[in-house]
Each structure stands twice: as structure tokens, then as C-alpha cells.
Amino acid sequence: MIEIRSISKTFSKRIKALDNVSFDVRNGEIVGYVGLNGAGKTTTIRIAVGVLPPDSGDVLINGYSIVRDKRRASMHIGWVPELPIFEPDVKALDYFVYLAGYYGISSGEARSLGRKLLEEVGLGGSYNLKLKEFSMGMKKRFALAVSMINNPDNFLFDEVLNGLDPQGIAFFRNLALRFRREGCAVLFSSHILSEVEGIADRVVFIHKGRIVREMSIDEIKSMAKPAFKIRISNMDERVEDLLKDYGRVRVEDHTVFIEEPRVEASKITKILIENGYEVEEFSRATSNLEDVFFRIIGERG
Amino acid sequence: MKYTLTPILYDFKRAFLRLSTLLLLVLFIFAGVGLSYISYNYFIQSNPSIGSFTLIILTNDTAYARGIIYDLTGSIIDNATMKIYRIDTGETLFEKRVAGNFSFTSTSLYDSLKEIIAEALTPQSRPIEDMLRLRIESSIGDGEIPLLGIQVGNATYIAFGDINRQFFPKPGGLTGRGREEVMKYEVVNAGYKLILLSRKTGEARLIVYAINTTDPVKKVHGLLEYNTTEAKGLPGGTSQPIPIPLDELSFKRLGVINDYVEIFSLTLEPDKDILALKLSPGNGSSNFSLYGIAMYSTMIPVESRYVSFIAGGVGLSLFAEFFPIVFLYLAYVLMAKPRSTGALEFILARPVTRWDIYLTRYLAGVFVALISTALFVGAVQGSNMALIGLTLDAGSIAVLYLGLTAALIAFYTLCYMLASSLRSGLYLAISILLYLLFSMFWSLIVLLYTLFSGGGFAAYNENSYLLGYFNPLSPISYASYYIQLNYGIIPEMETVYTWAVILSPILWITIFFTLGYKIFKKINLTS
Numbered sequence: 140m141i142e143i144r145s146i147s148k149t150f151s152k153r154i155k156a157l158d159n160v161s162f163d164v165r166n167g168e169i170v171g172y173v174g175l176n177g178a179g180k181t182t183t184i185r186i187a188v189g190v191l192p193p194d195s196g197d198v199l200i201n202g203y204s205i206v207r208d209k210r211r212a213s214m215h216i217g218w219v220p221e222l223p224i225f226e227p228d229v230k231a232l233d234y235f236v237y238l239a240g241y242y243g244i245s246s247g248e249a250r251s252l253g254r255k256l257l258e259e260v261g262l263g264g265s266y267n268l269k270l271k272e273f274s275m276g277m278k279k280r281f282a283l284a285v286s287m288i289n290n291p292d293n294f295l296f297d298e299v300l301n302g303l304d305p306q307g308i309a310f311f312r313n314l315a316l317r318f319r320r321e322g323c324a325v326l327f328s329s330h331i332l333s334e335v336e337g338i339a340d341r342v343v344f345i346h347k348g349r350i351v352r353e354m355s356i357d358e359i360k361s362m363a364k365p366a367f368k369i370r371i372s373n374m375d376e377r378v379e380d381l382l383k384d385y386g387r388v389r390v391e392d393h394t395v396f397i398e399e400p401r402v403e404a405s406k407i408t409k410i411l412i413e414n415g416y417e418v419e420e421f422s423r424a425t426s427n428l429e430d431v432f433f434r435i436i437g438e439r440g
Numbered sequence: 441m442k443y444t445l446t447p448i449l450y451d452f453k454r455a456f457l458r459l460s461t462l463l464l465l466v467l468f469i470f471a472g473v474g475l476s477y478i479s480y481n482y483f484i485q486s487n488p489s490i491g492s493f494t495l496i497i498l499t500n501d502t503a504y505a506r507g508i509i510y511d512l513t514g515s516i517i518d519n520a521t522m523k524i525y526r527i528d529t530g531e532t533l534f535e536k537r538v539a540g541n542f543s544f545t546s547t548s549l550y551d552s553l554k555e556i557i558a559e560a561l562t563p564q565s566r567p568i569e570d571m572l573r574l575r576i577e578s579s580i581g582d583g584e585i586p587l588l589g590i591q592v593g594n595a596t597y598i599a600f601g602d603i604n605r606q607f608f609p610k611p612g613g614l615t616g617r618g619r620e621e622v623m624k625y626e627v628v629n630a631g632y633k634l635i636l637l638s639r640k641t642g643e644a645r646l647i648v649y650a651i652n653t654t655d656p657v658k659k660v661h662g663l664l665e666y667n668t669t670e671a672k673g674l675p676g677g678t679s680q681p682i683p684i685p686l687d688e689l690s691f692k693r694l695g696v697i698n699d700y701v702e703i704f705s706l707t708l709e710p711d712k713d714i715l716a717l718k719l720s721p722g723n724g725s726s727n728f729s730l731y732g733i734a735m736y737s738t739m740i741p742v743e744s745r746y747v748s749f750i751a752g753g754v755g756l757s758l759f760a761e762f763f764p765i766v767f768l769y770l771a772y773v774l775m776a777k778p779r780s781t782g783a784l785e786f787i788l789a790r791p792v793t794r795w796d797i798y799l800t801r802y803l804a805g806v807f808v809a810l811i812s813t814a815l816f817v818g819a820v821q822g823s824n825m826a827l828i829g830l831t832l833d834a835g836s837i838a839v840l841y842l843g844l845t846a847a848l849i850a851f852y853t854l855c856y857m858l859a860s861s862l863r864s865g866l867y868l869a870i871s872i873l874l875y876l877l878f879s880m881f882w883s884l885i886v887l888l889y890t891l892f893s894g895g896g897f898a899a900y901n902e903n904s905y906l907l908g909y910f911n912p913l914s915p916i917s918y919a920s921y922y923i924q925l926n927y928g929i930i931p932e933m934e935t936v937y938t939w940a941v942i943l944s945p946i947l948w949i950t951i952f953f954t955l956g957y958k959i960f961k962k963i964n965l966t967s
């Protein structure tokens with residue numbers, strides 16, 4: 140359970156990176172954290188894992204305050220940073236063992252755990268590679284393995300899909316679903332809504348340091364329902380009246396748009412033809428989550 | 441408790457037990473040994489480390505040699521190689537491996553000495569003192585021993601020795617008695633060398649030789665007595681017989697003389713000035729006694745010479761100049777570098793707080809300072825014991841240790857504060873600059889201060905102790921000061937206030953430690 144409580148953070152006097160941000164990630168729930176570049180996602184996550192002190196507010200991890208009781212809270216956190224940075228000259232497995240030591244795991248135990256987890260994230264052949272020799276995706280995978288050292292029940296993934304290959308993305312998806320099954324709280328950030336759609340149960344939207352909306356994935360899907368685009372040669376004003384019960388209607392010249400339609404396409408065509416309209420073209424505008432995203436954050440559309 | 445101490449101890453352990461720190465510790469030991477060796481070399485350049493008294497009696501076509509070899513504390517050494525050689529040609533006449541206390545006979549030595557004596561008796565020859573010399577080579581050093589005396593005739597002997605004083609008949613007696621009686625004194629050629637070990641304790645060694653000049657084969661038997669007295673109104677430091685009321689002194693027994701050379705240990709009263717000696721014949725007739733005096737209050741004890749090398753010389757200044765670099769580097773690897781690359785942030789996501797990381801890595805450096813200085817001081821003491829046979833007293837060792845650690849910790853704290861707040865490039869630039877300021881250019885600053893404050897060069901020393909309170913490395917100088925003061929090597933300085941000496945490193949350490957944390961607590965670890 141991750142409870143983010145009114146955190147604010149100002150970096151320099153001009154930039155207010157976070158302004159009173161609050162939301163929860165409950166156990167057994169995957170929450171997407173979506174916002175544009177610079178919206179404050181990384182800042183929120185760094186504060187939540189305790190590597191950055193907030194100016195005000197607090198984050199509770201399983202009820203332990205990250206500000207006042209960090210040692211305890213950190214025991215329950217797995218974190219994959221946006222840009223993972225490690226000691227460059229250390230071998231992967233050695234570094235894993237080193238980090239595991241902080242959780243009181245003996246080096247022998249950590250070595251076998253490290254082999255298992257690195258294997259699991261697809262780094263099986265790279266135990267003895269130095270971390271500076273890792274690619275971006277390998278670093279993410281390594282950080283993913285590290286986040287599981289302490290077998291935590293709260294995960295915070297910052298742009299984790301960014302830099303992963305399709306295989307990696309599929310792997311992460313399955314992993315996140317497994318964590319959910321096991322009752323973990325998973326927060327993962329992205330600046331692309333469609334990336335979140337397939338995995339998350341809920342999405343928190345952040346814009347310019349403020350939480351603008353929290354929505355379930357179903358709500359978002361409904362907002363992103365396809366629109367019909369119908370071109371009619373003998374267009375007149377009655378069309379809008381005629382179709383208004385079947386969706387949100389908008390007319391432009393010879394084209395009528397029906398957003399969030401409540402009936403099937405065939406039904407609409409039937410009504411139009413019955414009323415003597417000549418339908419020249421009927422198309423389904425492709426569903427665009429990003430339009431929804433921008434609509435939600437109020438930037439455009 | 442899995443939650444609390446494990447990660448902190450772990451971070452400390454990993455910070456401390458890294459290859460670089462372990463290498464540092466080894467480096468410190470080597471430095472300690474090396475430093476002692478350097479000091480020792482300086483030391484023996486001005487303090488010959490080996491002395492000897494060697495008597496060679498030429499009789500019945502054989503040379504009979506009897507002698508001792510001692511170090512600069514007057515202790516007999518284990519063994520050495522003795523070489524008798526000609527100064528003019530460099531030719532070695534005789535060479536033999538001997539014990540520190542030796543006697544042997546040799547016919548080849550007899551032959552070569554006879555030959556050179558014959559040569560020396562020709563009118564064109566230079567004096568034999570300029571022709572013959574004894575050289576001792578040993579593991580603790582070499583010694584060049586000059587010719588001390590020679591007698592040619594039916595009782596021929598040659599003596600080598602670094603013994604500079606001769607027993608003399610009572611001054612009054614010399615004028616008051618007849619010539620025959622004076623001759624009686626001359627049957628004994630006797631001398632002594634006083635080695636003052638410590639001024640504080642008055643520990644000293646006395647090396648005494650005695651040769652029966654009429655028949656050197658016969659050993660002199662006698663009683664040696666001594667006393668100490670004050671040098672009231674006496675001209676200091678002279679080796680000439682001076683009017684000491686020898687008659688009025690009551691002598692105490694020091695020991696008996698039964699051999700050509702004897703070593704006695706004695707304790708001189710630290711508040712007196714002069715050692716008076718009385719050598720009486722074995723028959724107890726004090727009428728024929730010989731006397732000796734030595735002004736010891738003006739002698740520089742072996743210990744002080746040694747201490748001033750260890751505490752005031754090259755040794756410590758080398759330490760002060762180089763070891764801070766080690767701690768500058770340590771603050772870099774423990775803090776500046778991981779913080780600057782961002783790797784520290786990933787570690788901070790473990791169950792540790794910023795305070796834990798700040799404290800444990802600081803303590804790891806402090807721990808290195810404590811241990812490495814202990815190893816260093818131990819190595820210095822150990823190798824000095826082996827090389828010279830002397831060590832500082834326990835109090836001085838403690839002061840030395842405290843001074844060195846205080847300086848290193850104070851400098852480390854300063855570096856650590858910089859490392860916690862600056863990016864690594866800037867950290868290196870600024871800390872190296874400060875290092876240069878505090879170690880290399882500091883004397884220049886003191887000099888400038890002295891010139892501008894109008895004190896003249898006389899005030900330089902005072903000012904250097906005064907400004908030292910503003911230099912984190914100065915506890916080394918203060919330790920050196922107190923040690924030398926303790927051994928009476930340097931006078932007391934008005935500008936050294938004990939409270940300030942103690943307070944200054946405490947302030948350096950607490951201020952920079954606190955300031956460093958104030959910055960580190962808030963700092964963003966990814967920029």
C-alpha cells in the first residue's frame with residue numbers, strides 16, 4: 140500500500156515540480172502514472188522511495204512514513220529508476236550481492252538469489268559483465284532484478300518500458316500482473332497513455348506538478364470509444380437533431396461526427412437512408428488514447 | 441533487528457573494507473618503517489651509531505686483541521666485522537668477524553702492525569695516528585674508530601677508541617708531590633666516555649678503560665666511585681681539570697674494574713651538573729687515585745637527539761605533507777564520486793537514511809585514520825627499537841598518536857564536507873587547493889603574517905603556533921611541540937595555549953561535520 144500524502148517539491152525558486160500531490164496505490168492494484176515530460180512523475184517517485192526529501196507532505200509505505208521511518212519503509216519498496224545509475228566498474232552479480240547486503244542477506248545467499256533473479260529478468264549470461272558495459276535496457280532489467288531482492292509488496296517503476304525491447308515489454312507486463320495477483324501495490328509511470336492501458340487498473344494523471352484526474356481504465360476506454368465520421372452529399376440542419384440520441388454530434392460542412400456513439404454503425408446508416416440522406420462515405424475514426432489524454436489534462440481538444 | 445542496524449553496519453563495513461583502504465593501511469606501515477629509516481639515516485649521520493674500544497697488545501710475536509663494540513646508547517652489540525686499515529693507502533691490514541665483546545690472538549695482525557710501526561718510526565713518516573684506523577661494520581651501522589693511544593717499546597700496544605676523556609691525578613697532588621710519584625700515576629693510562637641517555641631520568645652509561653702501561657698484559661684492577669655536583673660558578677663544558685673540591689666530595693661506589701674496558705650503567709641526578717669520578721688502585725690506597733669529571737647538564741642526551749629527529753625533523757613533516765592526500769582521496773571515493781555519478785542515490789533506496797550514509801562513510805574514514813595512525817606510530821616505534829634501540833616514552837607516544845589522528849580527522853572532515861556538497865571535479869579542485877594551502881603554503885602565510893605584523897623573524901615560530909589554530913593539520917606540529925618540550929629539547933612557547941590546541945581540532949571537526957550534513961541532508965543526489 141502506497142499512500143502519497145500532499146507532497147510538494149520546489150527545486151529552484153521558479154520551478155514548482157510538485158504541488159500538493161496525493162493519491163494511493165492499493166494492494167493488488169496496478170496504477171499508471173501518466174503525464175507529459177516534466178510533469179513531475181519522476182520527482183513523485185523519487186520522493187516516494189525516499190531518495191529525495193519532499194518540501195512538505197509524506198508518503199506512507201505499508202503505513203511507515205518514508206520521511207520519519209525510512210529504514211522500515213524502504214524494506215517494503217522495490218524501485219526501478221528512470222535512469223538507473225550504478226557503480227560503473229563493478230560486475231553485475233557483485234553489485235547485486237553488495238546491494239543485497241543492505242537487506243541483511245548474506246553474500247552466499249545473495250549470490251544464488253542474484254543468479255536466479257538476473258536469469259529471470261533475462262540477464263542470465265551477463266553476471267560478470269561490468270555495469271558500465273550494460274545497455275540502457277540491460278540496466279533497466281538489472282534494476283528490475285534488484286527491486287525484487289527484498290521481495291517487497293510495493294513497486295514503483297519509472298518509465299520502465301522505455302528502453303525495453305518487445306520481449307522485455309511482454310516480460311514486464313507479465314511480471315506486473317503477477318505482482319498484482321500476489322497482492323502487491325504497483326505504481327508505474329509513463330508519458331504515453333496507451334502504454335499504460337493494457338496493464339493498469341487505474342490511471343493517475345499529473346500535469347505541471349498537480350494531479351488533474353484519477354480514472355479507472357474502463358472510464359478511459361469509454362472516453363476513447365471510436366467516433367463515426369459520415370459524409371453526406373445532401374446535408375442539412377436536421378441531421379444533428381436526428382442523430383443526437385445516438386451520441387455527441389458535430390457537423391462540419393458535409394461531414395457529421397458522432398463521438399462516443401451509443402449504437403452500432405449499421406443502425407446509423409439505416410436511419411440516415413430512411414430519412415433520405417445520401418451517405419457518400421462512412422468511416423470509423425481510429426481510437427486515440429492520446430487525444431483522451433490531452434483532453435483530460437486540458438491541454439488541447 | 442533486521443530493520444535497524446544491519447544496513448548501517450553493512451554500509452560501514454563496505455566503506456571500510458575496500459581494497460583501497462586496505463592498501464592504505466599497508467602503505468601506512470611501510471611509511472612508518474620508511475620514515476624511521478630516513479630519520480635513522482639522518483640521525484646516524486650526525487650521531488655515529490657504533491663505538492668501540494679495542495686494545496691490541498703486541499708481545500711474543502703475537503697480537504692479543506681485546507675489545508668491545510657498542511651502539512650509541514652504550515649497549516654491546518651482537519656482532520660486527522672489524523677491519524684495521526691504512527688511511528693513506530686504504531689497504532685493509534686485517535679483517536675479522538667478532539662478537540660485540542671479543543678477545544682473540546693473531547700472528548698475522550702482529551706482523552702487519554709491526555711493519556707499519558717500523559715504517560712510522562722513520563723520520564719522513566707521518567704520525568701513526570694518521571695512518572691507522574679501525575673500522576667496524578655492523579647491521580646497525582658502521583663506525584670509524586680512531587687511534588686512541590700507542591706505546592712502542594718492550595711493552596707495545598695500540599688502542600683504538602672513541603673515548604674522549606682521560607683520568608687525571610688530583611690537581612693539587614700534581615703540583616705538591618714529587619716527580620717519582622707522578623710517574624706512579626702514569627703507569628695507568630685510563631679514560632672514560634659518558635653517554636647521557638635521558639635528561640629526564642638521568643640514565644647514563646659510562647665506558648671506562650684502563651691500561652697498565654708498564655706491563656699491558658697485566659690488567660688494571662681498581663675501584664670506581666662517583667658523585668654528582670652542581671657547577672657553581674664554574675666555566676661550563678671544559679674538559680680541562682677545573683677546581684672542583686674533589687677532596688670534599690663523598691664518593692659512592694660504582695663498581696670495580698677488572699678488565700681493560702668496562703661499561704657501567706648509572707643514574708645521574710637531573711638537577712646537578714657534573715659527574716665526578718674517582719678511580720683508585722685495587723690495593724685501596726686512595727693516595728694514588730685518579731679523577732675524572734664530566735659536565736653532563738650541557739650534554740645533549742641521546743634520547744633528545746633521537747626525539748628531535750622523530751618529533752621535530754623530517755619524519756613528521758613528511759607525514760604531514762603526504763598523508764592528508766590519502767584522506768582527500770578517501771573522501772573522494774566514499775562520498776564525492778558515488779554522489780556525483782548518481783550511484784549513491786540507488787544505494788539510498790536501500791533501508792538506510794541519508795544520515796546513516798553520511799555518518800557511516802564519515803566514520804569509515806575516521807576509522808581508517810585511527811587504525812592507520814596506530815599502525816604508523818607502531819611501525820615507527822618498532823623500527824626505531826630495532827634500528828636505534830630507543831623509543832619515545834608512553835606519554836609522548838600518546839601525544840604523537842593524538843596529534844596525528846586529530847590532524848588527519850580534521851582534514852578528512854573538511855574534505856568530507858566538501859565531498860558531500862560539491863560535484864567530484866570541483867571537489868578535487870577545491871580540496872587539493874586547500875591541501876596545498878594547509879600543508880605547502882602555510883609556512884609562507886606565517887612568514888607573510890610575521891612580516892606584516894612587524895614581529896621580525898624572531899616571531900616566526902611564535903606566529904606559526906598562533907596561526908596553527910586555523911590550520912586543520914596543525915595538531916601534528918603541536919604534538920611535536922609537546923613531545924620536544926617534554927624532553928627538554930625546545931623552550932616553552934608563549935603562543936601555545938593547551939586549551940586552544942585541544943579546542944581547535946574539536947571545532948574543525950564538529951563545525952565541518954555539522955555543516956556537511958546540513959548540506960547533504962537536502963542535496964539532490966542526481967545533479
Ligand SMILES: Nc1ncnc2c1ncn2[C@@H]1O[C@H](COP(=O)(O)OP(=O)(O)OP(=O)(O)O)[C@@H](O)[C@H]1O
Binds near residue numbers: 155179180182
Ligand atoms: N534535479 C532537478 N533540478 C531542478 N529541477 C528539476 C530536477 N529534477 C526535475 N526537475 C524539474 O521538476 C519538474 C518535474 O520533473 P520530473 O523529472 O519529475 O518530470 P517527469 O514527469 O518525470 O518527466 P519525464 O516524462 O520527462 O520523465 C521539471 O520541470 C523538471 O525541470
Ligand SMILES: [Mg+2]
Binds near residue numbers: 180181182221297298
Ligand atoms: Mg521522469
